[in-house]
Amino acid sequence: GTGKELVAQAIHRASLSKDQPMVEVNCAAIPEELIESELFGHEKGSFTGAHSAKRGKFDQADGGILFLDEIGDMSMKTQAKILRILQEQTFERVGGHKTISVTVRVLAATNKNLEEEIENGNFRADLFWRLNVVPIRVPDLAERLDDIPLLVESLMTDLNNKGMARKEFTGEALALMAQHTWPGNVRELKNFVERVAIMGVSDKIGKEDIAHFLNASPQTLPPGSTESTLLPYRKTSFKEAKKHFEQEYLRLKLNENGGNISQTAESVGMERSHLHKKLKSLNITT
Known part of the structure; x- marks a missing residue:
């Protein structure tokens, strides 16, 4: 990790x-x-x-x-x-x-x-x-918090290559992320970046977004609470929030399945014909 x-x-x-x-x-x-x-x-x-x-x-x-x-x-x-x-x-x-x-x-x-x-x-x-010719020790993320901006950039590039829209993390957002302990190391950071990129409404991720999602992490979120996760969507309609999530989610699933409609339909639990119509309505091309 x-x-x-x-x-x-x-x-x-x-x-x-x-x-x-x-x-x-x-x-x-x-x-x-x-x-x-x-x-x-x-x-x-x-x-x-x-x-x-x-x-x-x-x-x-x-x-x-x-x-x-x-x-x-x-x-x-x-x-x-x-x-x-x-x-x-x-x-x-x-x-x-x-x-x-x-x-x-x-x-x-x-x-x-x-x-x-x-x-x-x-x-x-x-x-x-x-x-053991050139050994390299990779310390825990907590010991190298200065690496977070580079890691976030690399992780966002990977997500972008998988079909997700590009999101920019502001300097203040990255600074706030550097204050987190990241007990799950880079694996936790990767999951966090992916969650923020999917759920974040704006193309620019600010410190407010990071604060909301960090508060929604399993370590601090009360059981059953969705308050912090939903905060980024308070200024959008239900229809817009739902469409945004569906677009990002289906793009990731399509990429995971190599663009194969049948495999993607099976992985998300939809009929192939229904998925095809949904992709068309969301303007997602394969």
Whole structure:
């Protein structure tokens, strides 16, 4: 939650391989029985369900950077294969015999103490020392509140790329955000920025908006209260507020589903024909 992936992305943008791919993998989110296929790829027929060959993440990142997030959750067996790739820059796909060569820079991150994991027999010492060339500690957001303006800009850019209208946070708004402790770190900040961007009526987010939404956070909002969340809409009609929310919400859902109407309809619990009519009425094109 401290923003490790943002640091990895910044390293990629500043590197000589910035024009090459950066592939991100959350090792903790992939089941153990699938992680080798995900990382190294597989050949057709190599296991039940492998109806066609698939390139793995190392193959996809060839020439660029592979970011292995939560590497501390990786099994010892997979760690051994990662070590071999780092040493030899070669691997075989699951079910394959052909050796594939790649040129990949690996960034790895974890929220675990890997030295303790080594002592407990859960992490390979040789892999640790192979990865621990330039260690970077990413402190909690509370220790680097000066980063908030840059983080908000980056998060807003991501939301904009997903189809959300651009919102500008004023200096006073950012200063007020820097007074919050952010116990949930960058993950909490990300959710907060997204909530403000969706619910905020104006294109410019001021300190009043931030105060309203911070007061509406789970830590301070009384159970069942919606007072602070609704304050930005008090100067608009119900029809305008509803339309604004629907536009932002459906744009995000469409982007999450790659613009696929059928998948979006299923995810929001609507019939496809009804969603199509709703998008047309809101002037949302796909």
